Amino acid sequence: MSAVIDDHGHAGHDHHHGPAKGLSRWLLTTNHKDIGSMYLWFSFAAFLLGGSMAMVIRAELFQPGLQIVQPEFFNQMTTMHGLIMVFGAVMPAFVGLANWMIPLMIGAPDMALPRVNNFSFWLLPAAFGLLVSTLFMEGGGPNFGWTFYAPLSTTYAPESVTFFIFAIHLMGISSIMGAINVIATILNLRAPGMTLMKMPLFVWTWLITAFLLIAVMPVLAGVVTMMLMDIHFGTSFFSAAGGGDPVLFQHVFWFFGHPEVYIMILPAFGAVSSIIPAFSRKPLFGYTSMVYATGAIAFLSFIVWSHHMFTVGIPLVGELFFMYATMLIAVPTGVKVFNWVSTMWRGSLSFEAPMLFAVAFVILFTIGGFSGLMLAIAPADFQYHDTYFVVAHFHYVLVPGAIFGIFASAYYWLPKWTGHMYDETLAKLHFWMSFVGMNLAFFPMHFVGLAGMPRRIPDYNMMFANFNMVSSVGAFMFGATQLLFLFIVIKCIRGGPAAPAKPWDGAEGLEWSVPSPAPYHTFQTPPDMSEVHEHRKGTGGELTP
Amino acid sequence: MSTELPLRRLVLRLTLVVVAMFGFGFALVPIYDVMCQAFGINGKTAGAYTGAQTADAAREVRVQFLATNAAGMDWEFGPQADQLSVHPGASTEIRFVAYNPTDKPMTAQAIPSVSPAKAAAYFHKTECFCFTQQVLQPGERIEMPVRFIVDRDLPADVRHLTLAYTLFDITPRQPPVATLSATAAKESLQ
Ligand code: HEM
Numbered sequence: 206m207s208a209v210i211d212d213h214g215h216a217g218h219d220h221h222h223g224p225a226k227g228l229s230r231w232l233l234t235t236n237h238k239d240i241g242s243m244y245l246w247f248s249f250a251a252f253l254l255g256g257s258m259a260m261v262i263r264a265e266l267f268q269p270g271l272q273i274v275q276p277e278f279f280n281q282m283t284t285m286h287g288l289i290m291v292f293g294a295v296m297p298a299f300v301g302l303a304n305w306m307i308p309l310m311i312g313a314p315d316m317a318l319p320r321v322n323n324f325s326f327w328l329l330p331a332a333f334g335l336l337v338s339t340l341f342m343e344g345g346g347p348n349f350g351w352t353f354y355a356p357l358s359t360t361y362a363p364e365s366v367t368f369f370i371f372a373i374h375l376m377g378i379s380s381i382m383g384a385i386n387v388i389a390t391i392l393n394l395r396a397p398g399m400t401l402m403k404m405p406l407f408v409w410t411w412l413i414t415a416f417l418l419i420a421v422m423p424v425l426a427g428v429v430t431m432m433l434m435d436i437h438f439g440t441s442f443f444s445a446a447g448g449g450d451p452v453l454f455q456h457v458f459w460f461f462g463h464p465e466v467y468i469m470i471l472p473a474f475g476a477v478s479s480i481i482p483a484f485s486r487k488p489l490f491g492y493t494s495m496v497y498a499t500g501a502i503a504f505l506s507f508i509v510w511s512h513h514m515f516t517v518g519i520p521l522v523g524e525l526f527f528m529y530a531t532m533l534i535a536v537p538t539g540v541k542v543f544n545w546v547s548t549m550w551r552g553s554l555s556f557e558a559p560m561l562f563a564v565a566f567v568i569l570f571t572i573g574g575f576s577g578l579m580l581a582i583a584p585a586d587f588q589y590h591d592t593y594f595v596v597a598h599f600h601y602v603l604v605p606g607a608i609f610g611i612f613a614s615a616y617y618w619l620p621k622w623t624g625h626m627y628d629e630t631l632a633k634l635h636f637w638m639s640f641v642g643m644n645l646a647f648f649p650m651h652f653v654g655l656a657g658m659p660r661r662i663p664d665y666n667m668m669f670a671n672f673n674m675v676s677s678v679g680a681f682m683f684g685a686t687q688l689l690f691l692f693i694v695i696k697c698i699r700g701g702p703a704a705p706a707k708p709w710d711g712a713e714g715l716e717w718s719v720p721s722p723a724p725y726h727t728f729q730t731p732p733d734m735s736e737v738h739e740h741r742k743g744t745g746g747e748l749t750p
Numbered sequence: 751m752s753t754e755l756p757l758r759r760l761v762l763r764l765t766l767v768v769v770a771m772f773g774f775g776f777a778l779v780p781i782y783d784v785m786c787q788a789f790g791i792n793g794k795t796a797g798a799y800t801g802a803q804t805a806d807a808a809r810e811v812r813v814q815f816l817a818t819n820a821a822g823m824d825w826e827f828g829p830q831a832d833q834l835s836v837h838p839g840a841s842t843e844i845r846f847v848a849y850n851p852t853d854k855p856m857t858a859q860a861i862p863s864v865s866p867a868k869a870a871a872y873f874h875k876t877e878c879f880c881f882t883q884q885v886l887q888p889g890e891r892i893e894m895p896v897r898f899i900v901d902r903d904l905p906a907d908v909r910h911l912t913l914a915y916t917l918f919d920i921t922p923r924q925p926p927v928a929t930l931s932a933t934a935a936k937e938s939l940q
Pocket residue numbers: 352466467469470512513531532534535538573574575576577578580581582586589590591595598599602603606607
């Protein structure tokens with residue numbers, strides 16, 4: 206252990222003083238807390254940008270008929286909204302949380318590869334600068350949906366598609382380097398005595414997520430490379446005219462795409478598994494089964510991709526295989542939900558903002574899981590596919606799933622990051638506005654979807670008008686509320702009641718053993734975890750101050 | 751904790767996984783083709799068939815022919831008969847006609863597809879214009895033969911199958927002049 210730290214303490218020369226001053230602190234930093242903060246801010250900026258595109262979409266859909274934007278621009282908005290939210294908001298937010306919390310949770314002084322860490326972050330602004338700039342190019346930005354199916358994204362794509370491809374390459378490299386860093390940190394830098402089965406679940410879920418990332422991000426890079434070759438070098442991977450096949454695109458894309466949706470949710474599972482015990486004042490129920498369930502979900506996520514393609518014409522045995530394999534995912538997912546509920550059972554619950562978001566996560570994510578099961582029924586999916594029902598499904602798993610998981614984490618750890626308590630009243634307001642707004646926006650989509658409203662179309666039948674208006678009102682409410690979140694975070698950074706080292710009485714884990722705000726350098730000497738008892742499993746242990 | 755890999759070795763291994771998975775993405779292309787041909791996914795048919803079979807006079811299958819132009823293709827294109835009744839195992843010929851009404855020479859590629867997809871693996875083409883590309887001068891018309899055998903092992907519940915061609919304009923990709931010699935070298939397309 207210590208050998209590793211000695212070898213790779215190459216940030217060692219600045220170990221004993223604080224951050225550098227000015228801009229170069231941020232440009233050149235190798236400190237996991239600085240990089241974590243930059244990831245989180247980047248992600249929030251992307252969240253607001255992607256969110257304003259969603260506002261354009263909902264404004265257009267407020268009433269039937271073409272109202273505000275042209276269909277061409279509408280398509281660019283749906284595409285960019287999806288891309289920015291997935292790759293710019295959700296994924297970087299979790300990498301930010303990983304940077305901040307994993308070293309603190311396992312008693313490591315920093316990430317294992319601090320320079321790589323800096324580079325993976327700085328690739329992101331480049332990638333997204335490039336991606337967003339396509340909106341201002343002649344012919345417009347990507348308009349083929351976030352799933353960029355060929356030949357829409359090859360033969361019929363706008364000129365700017367080459368920049369889109371390059372942007373995907375850059376963000377892919379960034380995620381891959383981030384994932385390697387997370388794995389190396391978790392496997393090599395744990396404090397003595399911190400066995401794998403003593404790690405908090407956030408660390409476990411991130412370890413598994415990182416393996417998913419290194420397995421599928423290269424496939425995404427491969428598929429955009431094939432597009433690039435089809436567009437510029439005369440190959441025909443996806444062009445039927447040259448002997449290729451557009452359906453091949455969908456297979457390769459979803460081989461990446463389905464694990465990707467778990468990349469966006471597993472870290473949230475981990476965070477919620479720390480937060481619910483803290484506010485239930487009980488240890489997590491079923492730690493070991495949580496670890497295995499996460500592993501099972503990750504494994505299954507590789508063999509279900511064709512549930513996105515039930516309607517493209519796969520053989521009957523294929524439909525059946527992918528249908529049953531998909532339904533199987535509900536089993537480990539159910540184990541998790543059961544464990545969260547059992548953790549709360551007879552706990553002394555209190556509902557501060559992190560807990561509110563975590564409880565809403567459990568309930569609403571489960572609704573998304575149920576609509577997922579409906580979609581998994583292959584014959585039924587012929588009706589649901591490409592309707593608003595699918596949009597409702599994935600927004601229920603992503604908004605109250607991934608995004609609420611991020612909000613819960615942010616409130617839970619803000620005192621540790623800033624040294625101040627956030628404004629609980631405003632945070633509760635943020636929660637309730639988000640909760641109501643999000644349900645108003647997405648619940649009616651189930652109904653219009655079942656009734657046949659297609660997704661990604663700027664106009665719709667009169668009969669969907671009322672539900673769409675409700676959706677739009679809810680979406681505006683959800684969107685506006687996020688400015689309140691920005692205000693709460695800034696207020697918390699600038700002041701507020703001083704936070705003790707452990708602001709939540711039920712919280713467990715090494716991160717609470719360092720003062721708040723966490724000093725610039727922590728765990729220079731690794732804590733000794735070998736004395737932590739087995740019943741403390743998964744809490745990351747607790748050091749008596 | 752003494753069992754852990756040194757950092758450098760661990761990172762190297764993870765990087766190898768990344769490289770391997772990038773390669774795997776590309777490996778999916780041939781894997782997909784093999785799967786399609788083996789199981790007739792997407793109605794894909796294999797290349798030229800060299801075997802021979804004896805006709806099963808006791809059984810008749812109706813084969814229907816479809817011809818479609820891909821977007822932007824101006825040729826007139828169609829089969830000489832809409833459908834034929836054939837005995838499994840027998841070799842049958844049907845001709846398709848193509849006419850270039852435009853005032854420029856053009857190259858075309860036809861892509862076949864068989865429905866129902868599960869019959870695709872039992873539909874053998876011994877000769878097909880889709881094995882090569884077609885170059886037509888302005889106003890030129892050609893007849894293009896397809897010779898096929900419906901396999902004797904065709905599942906019993908299939909009594910009717912469809913052979914569909916989509917004709918693509920590939921002039922920008924294969925300019926007609928260059929193609930004349932390229933046609934001879936052309937092999938892999940089905
Ligand atoms: C029990 C778990 C789940 C099941 C059974 C399930 C099933 C499905 C199915 C069958 C579809 C395809 C629907 C169609 O296009 O016709 C789908 C779409 C989708 N799911 Fe899930 N899902 C589950 C969980 C999740 C989770 C956890 C996420 C993300 C955090 C997610 C994100 C998505 C997304 C983004 C799409 C739509 C992709 C697109 O076409 O744009 N799903 N799901």
